[in-house]
Amino acid sequence: MATAETRKPDIAGMVIAGLLLLIALVMFWDASAMQGATTYGMGPKAMPFVIGTGMAVLAIGNFVLAWRGDYPERESFDPKAIALILGGLAALIAIIGLGGGFIPATAVLFAATATAFGRRAIHIDLAIGAVLGFAVFLLFDKLLTLSLPAGPIERLF
């Protein structure tokens, strides 16, 4: 086991500590922009200040952990897989946001995720995703009457 002295400061850990501090500062800023006087006890501002303070303390705690190299070790990872899944999610949001409907959005997400997990048959996966999306659409929109976003394809049914 390595001792604290031999471990190097962890840059990623320090970035996390910085982000936590940033969240704390945003909370302070947001709370201080609120107006209105409190009659009794606590107003809506108090809790953001308490939690923000706690967050700032934890940012320092995380910084110390990172500085001493006490952050857990990470294994190597595959950034391509992450990019594919996040890209699939972004495409899903874009398609639904632009009114493309649930089924095409689902098909794209399905194919992107399957590719991230090593499949190399994007046309087949797009088809499977579309069938799955169609089945889910029928089940939820028609049977359980939950409204799913409709595009040109969904309006046919």
Added chain:
Amino acid sequence: MDALYALMHGLTIATQPWNLLYALTGVLLGTAVGVLPGIGPALTVALLLPITFKLDPAGSLIMFAGIYYGGMYGGSTTSILINTPGESASMVTALEGNKMAKAGRGGPALATAAIGSFVAGTLATLGIVFLAPWLVNVAVNFGPEDYFALMVVAFITVSATFGDSPIRGLTSLFIGLTLGLVGIDKLTGQPRLAFGVPDLLDGVEVTTLAVGLFAVGEALYVASRRHLVEEKLEPVRGSLWMTKADWKRSFWPWIRGTCFGFPIGALPAGGAEIPTFLSYSTEKRLTKHPEEFGHGAIEGVAGPEAANNASAAGTLVPLLTLGLPTSATAAMLLAGFQQYGLNPGPLLFAERPDLVWGLIASLFIANIMLLVLNLPLVGLWVKLLAIPQPWLYAGILVFATMGTIAAKPSVVELSMLAGFCVMGFLMRRFDFPVAPVVVGLILGPVAESQLRRALQISLGDPMVLLQSPMSATLLAVAVLALLAPFALKGMSRFKASED
């Protein structure tokens, strides 16, 4: 014997044909989803929440009971057959169970897990029947300051006391508390942390957070390290049935596991890890076959599996009587209650006894259904495990996003989902616990409103927190629970330097 009378009344509700159908659907769906590798009971409930949007409260709560127990059972099947526990509490089951499966004794391992879950689930549900009314009577006298103190205890124990690192656990909790602040303040109508975005005024949806953190975050994590691990499905070979010796070796571990699991689960201490580990080490010490431990000892499956299930049932006690979720799964169940505007607690027992006791009674029924259905159906569940990983995770992502799309089909909500999944990935990578975020989000606003109510009654005097003996005691417990891990760490460091 009021409790028994109430239970009988609950049974008449739970055995109505429609409710039996809901319970059956819940059990089957819960097992089917829970059996998928990497999916624990919390995620099972989160993924299946949208299905119950349009059901009536009684039916959907009964379905939840089935999903909850089914998800637990499915999780143990996965740990035994592929050694990928969906949650830390089934890690111990995987330890011996997977070894048994490798040695061709997968059948008896599944059987002892199933029967042990049944025994533990039934005993622990009986525990709920007798403990819940008593706790409700105590809780009726709780003032807002006592509730606040109780929630502080839950916050600390869930995040700091039992995790690997109190700082990382508390960081997770505070992220959850911060998310809980987002939206309109209920008492004054002021928006907080909404940044002028109308979608944020309603606050952060628990299901969006849970699905993002658990499902999509997990998928990202598994995808990113696919090249490192290889999952191997052990076929179920040989007889499914346990031999006479297996029964003899399983019986006391089941009982002892239940005795560890239920009380620890019922305390607002959070986590089924402790009772399962306690049960494992106890069985290891008491066994007549110590040589088998580490190579597939049946006691090492029977005990921890019973402890896991008993503690899962135990967490329903603080959830139903106090509205206090102490695990991620319980937090999801609470979200299920809240979607109908129901708040678990003493009031719910008084106002909707049919709902509460119908739910408790259906826990018994779900348990029996699981026992009857799952052993014969094990072949079917194993087939689910054989779905190729790319399609499995692609399907999980489709269902995960569908839940959010069905609840709130807005670009902001979906972007939040994407943000939470990145957060879930990073938290797994940097080893931050995920459950405290969910508990913080759901319990934080409740704790704040209790505190503010307490301070309004006391005209702003914070000493009210220490003047109530209950609240003062609980706050002292919280301080101890917060300091304990630091003190213990100091002690272990001291020990280490002594060697």
